[in-house]
Amino acid sequence: xxxxxxxxxxxxxxxxxxxxxxxxxxxxxxxxxxxxxxxxxxxxxxxxxxxxxxxxxxxxxxxxxxxxxxxxxxxxxxxxxxxxxxxxxxxxxxxxxxxxxxxxxxxxxxxxxxxxxxxxxxxxxxxxxxxxxxxxxxxxxxxxxxxxxxxxxxxxxxxxxxxxxxxxxxxxxxxxxxxxxxxxxxxxxxxxxxxxxxxxxxxxxxxxxxxxxxxxxxxxxxxxxxxxxxxxxxxxxxxxxxxxxxxxxxxxxxxxxxxxxxxxxxxxxxxxxxxxxxxxxxxxxxxxxxxxxxxxxxxxxxxxxxxxxxxxxxxxxxxxxxxxxxxxxxxxxxxxxxxxxxxxxxxxxxxxxx
Numbered sequence: 001x002x003x004x005x006x007x008x009x010x011x012x013x014x015x016x017x018x019x020x021x022x023x024x025x026x027x028x029x030x031x032x033x034x035x036x037x038x039x040x041x042x043x044x045x046x047x048x049x050x051x052x053x054x055x056x057x058x059x060x061x062x063x064x065x066x067x068x069x070x071x072x073x074x075x076x077x078x079x080x081x082x083x084x085x086x087x088x089x090x091x092x093x094x095x096x097x098x099x100x101x102x103x104x105x106x107x108x109x110x111x112x113x114x115x116x117x118x119x120x121x122x123x124x125x126x127x128x129x130x131x132x133x134x135x136x137x138x139x140x141x142x143x144x145x146x147x148x149x150x151x152x153x154x155x156x157x158x159x160x161x162x163x164x165x166x167x168x169x170x171x172x173x174x175x176x177x178x179x180x181x182x183x184x185x186x187x188x189x190x191x192x193x194x195x196x197x198x199x200x201x202x203x204x205x206x207x208x209x210x211x212x213x214x215x216x217x218x219x220x221x222x223x224x225x226x227x228x229x230x231x232x233x234x235x236x237x238x239x240x241x242x243x244x245x246x247x248x249x250x251x252x253x254x255x256x257x258x259x260x261x262x263x264x265x266x267x268x269x270x271x272x273x274x275x276x277x278x279x280x281x282x283x284x285x286x287x288x289x290x291x292x293x294x295x296x297x298x299x300x301x302x303x304x305x306x307x308x309x310x311x312x313x314x315x316x317x318x319x320x321x322x323x324x325x326x327x328x329x330x331x332x333x334x335x336x337x338x339x340x341x342x343x344x345x346x347x348x349x350x351x352x353x354x
Contacts, residue, residue, distance in 0.1 A: 030106040040106035041146060047099040048152035052159035054092040059166050061085055068227035079227070089163050096156055103149070109140025175342055185335040185343075187219075187237045189316060194220035195241060195265065195326040203325045206260055209243040214280040214287075216268065217241050219328070236336055238268040239316055240278055241326070242298055244285055249299035252354045258317040260326065265316040266302050267336040270294055272309040274338045287313070301349050310339065312349045 030037040061084035069080040275291035285299030294307030302313030317329035
């Protein structure tokens, strides 16, 4: 049955909201009062002028404040350098933002405009109109009437880049051989350095470890460091100390004196991307990295048995000192952690070595 000829009920238009139109324009105080406009202009200039000063202060703090200097004020215990850099850098960015807002609210042109909807495609007339509107916007921004403002903006933005450039220095020194030997290729492990349990910081003795037990440890000399140096060495030096039945593991002849009755020490840093690892499978002697599942056989010199890691875990030579405590014989014989382009891999332990 067709409904085309049925009568249509008149729609109820009582709920339709009338077009409110554009509110009456209220003149800004900076337009009504020339003095207020000048004061707003001065405030914007002062904020932008402070940015280069803060940027220079940022650089000075970066190079002048010692990295191990701290601020203690009540509950606050923080790095003096971090506080200084955060205060100067953050305030500089804040001032740029506040100045931009104040400029837009108090100094730019203040009039409403209505633009009808049109098709997305732009013709020549539209492009000419846009160009004219851009020129009008530049005129209304006050830059032509206040040329010093444009210079202040350019200076503030230009100087704000300086702290970012300076921070590139934190990417580290150029990794020449001498620098590598003093930084990423060595740790603070050395002859006679005690192995400390990293939970209670007590020195380890062989009788403290049962067969199948794994303990995380740190060098005793780590306790002598502070600040940034402490954090750097703590990231490189952690080890896992594990005791296994000597009859159930393979000990190469070249590493026979690196262990004590089946107690071996390995770097805790995965050779793939540097994650700390200690997921221990007691029955298989495997150590699993939780990041990308690289698996190392601690019963076979830390060789990789699964996953993306390309190198065995570095082993730390250990022995028992005269007081019966476990100590290191030397530093690691190869760099710990992930690979890097300049790394010398000739001393890495590989399957088949003895």
